[in-house]
Amino acid sequence: MADPYSKLVSSQFGRRMAGRLGLPTPTPLRRYRPGDPVVSGPVLVGAAEGSRLGAPLARTLEAVHAEVHETPAEDERYAGLVFDATGIESSTRLGQLRDFFSPVIRRTARCGRLIVLGTPPEEIEDPAERTAQRALEGFVRTAGKELKGGSTAQLVYVSRGGEQSVDSTVRFLLSAKSAFVSGQVIRVGARRAGQADGQQPLREKVALVTGASRGIGASIAETLARDGAHVVCLDVPAQGEDLTKVANRVGGSALQLDITAQDAPQRVVEHFAERHEGLDIVVHNAGITRDKTIGRMSEDKWDPVLTVNLAAQERLNAALLADSSPLRRGGRLIGVASISGIAGNVGQANYATSKAGVIGHVQALADRAAERGVTINAVAPGFIETAMTAAVPLAIREAGRRMNSLAQGGLPVDVAETVAFYADPGSDGVNGNVIRVCGQSMLGA
């Protein structure tokens, strides 16, 4: 393709480069295995003067049996560095970030976690405080780029009144479940969070995953099943064989259906009303690509991509938010966007438009979902190692894989873990978010 970077890596020198250059060997990321503790080393906690999240943070850290330090110990390596910056009310106080992190950031353990907590700027009246809280983003995104050894950095904006809702987010970000999530800004609202069993947070939940026969969809089905959900795996009839295998593997059931069919929403609604007495989690993972540059893009490349990736999802969600829906209170609608939808991508005008639309759809429905007692969020994968990316030419693939702060591609399970975080009953306050699962890709808008 024709963007400067692609040209670079497909040039003669770029190719040789991919094989021989002095790129760092990426750190193998630690990923979650059932039974693992949330955090496996000491966590250093600090707070700006006047911050308000100390108590909920302490409760979460105690609940996960973390060894909490409040002053740095000599020679200690920290699995987590957590700073509550909600007390920072003006830019002249931002130096407290430096005061806390500068002496210890080089002592972050392998696959360590840096978390800064703030207040959503858009909810702040006072201009000086709003400015300072927005400034946190520049610090955290820089920290993500500076950290080495598979460590990540995130900013969590917690609404005033949302102090009791932050638990699931902190757990997720501290844990190995967020291995490939870095440089992200997550917003937690003021809604009361449900309680969940630590090992099986989705017990007795019924989930629907579209495009579940392989790749990321299959991984999402597995991860939700691991967490206790009954997963209904949906895909088109042509994928029936693979679909059955996945459904059997996860102890769920298979539903062969073309989500673009006129009656698809009605059939889904009926299926869950009749067979499961309800539905809790819907993951709109089904997606297709039909790449062409705009000048060569025919209708038959455009229409199916928009229909599968966006319109089908909109129709189904409309049906699920209607009065007669089987979607239960505490329900979760989860979309799959893409970095292409954020940054655009050569040859993918159709795909990027559909994925930008997924982001718009989440934002458009967040308030409505909240009124119904459900949430809607999306993940935006970056470079994930799948059969689809394996088909990309080597040099471009190698480049795509390296162009992020963790210098490697993610795995389908990384997307699945973020979906499971949204699905968690403790994530009631997490609504309207789009979290990139991209290792803090350099690409963006």
Add this chain to the structure above:
Amino acid sequence: MADPYSKLVSSQFGRRMAGRLGLPTPTPLRRYRPGDPVVSGPVLVGAAEGSRLGAPLARTLEAVHAEVHETPAEDERYAGLVFDATGIESSTRLGQLRDFFSPVIRRTARCGRLIVLGTPPEEIEDPAERTAQRALEGFVRTAGKELKGGSTAQLVYVSRGGEQSVDSTVRFLLSAKSAFVSGQVIRVGARRAGQADGQQPLREKVALVTGASRGIGASIAETLARDGAHVVCLDVPAQGEDLTKVANRVGGSALQLDITAQDAPQRVVEHFAERHEGLDIVVHNAGITRDKTIGRMSEDKWDPVLTVNLAAQERLNAALLADSSPLRRGGRLIGVASISGIAGNVGQANYATSKAGVIGHVQALADRAAERGVTINAVAPGFIETAMTAAVPLAIREAGRRMNSLAQGGLPVDVAETVAFYADPGSDGVNGNVIRVCGQSMLGA
């Protein structure tokens, strides 16, 4: 520095690459010279069914004497492709983008302009329409990456009721003044726009430019003076000699002042109240860097960067928005952010925090500014060729310069032209924006 790309380009192969690889020769960008027409070739205009910006668009195109086509002529090359997408109310209608652009996008002239107009998604109630309007972004960002020959692509969201305010934005984007602006989303609100003289839009305006003794600041001073403003050039006393030269060159005046001094806001207020009977345009261009990674960043690297780049600007704007301010109705507050403030940057935690703060400051004050009859906006430069970037090692510089859709660095005048666009009396509806001047840099968040 330590991010993957920097490592790549500072490696042995990266260096050789920078000299020898098969990167495209970037197209020399056409830049505005006084007397040039806004657009120097035919403009193809289209609209989705039910769109609402046809009349104001026609008025603008007539006013700039554009040759307007409504159906593509055989073999014509277009200086502008403008599509009014405000009528698109659902994702199933997004194909109209393809219908319009696919047959003609390869006939964009050198340094051509692609513009899509929409409605701000956040102002739309209907979820389907909101989703579709948000989806436009994926299309435009892709188009920006696909276009060749120095052409650019932008999305302009025009509020309902803002039909009369869009003129200055369309002129800017069609013209060579926006040479290095691409892949941007600009919002135009419903405020009535002032009238301006085409050649000297800033006649009788008084402007203040901080950090005006060189580089981008000097270029801003020159550009505002070209447009008719009396420019007060401000810098620290140590830059006095250069400052005087710039002030003389632009027929303005020099003001030696340290903007971080306790009494700086008061002195500025007094200066303009006494010497100029008022002030219209303030450009907060002064900025410094003190790069270190977080682990090595001392207070004396942090504090001055935050103070100069952010706190001084906040204090001055607070004084200028107070009741006794010399800032006149129709006034303009303009900040300078940075891609580092959006994406973070290795070694620049202080700088990125300050620049993210500038973005927060603009967002925090936009409503307040509007109540006072003024606007506040920011530019976020990407790689701009200045003495500062000339000091960057060759390989990194060459990479930084190429990593955007135009495959080259911008010039100080590109930042200055965007500032002049904000300053234009016709830009009353442009408030709370952060426009990147980066050639659609691949880097982002």
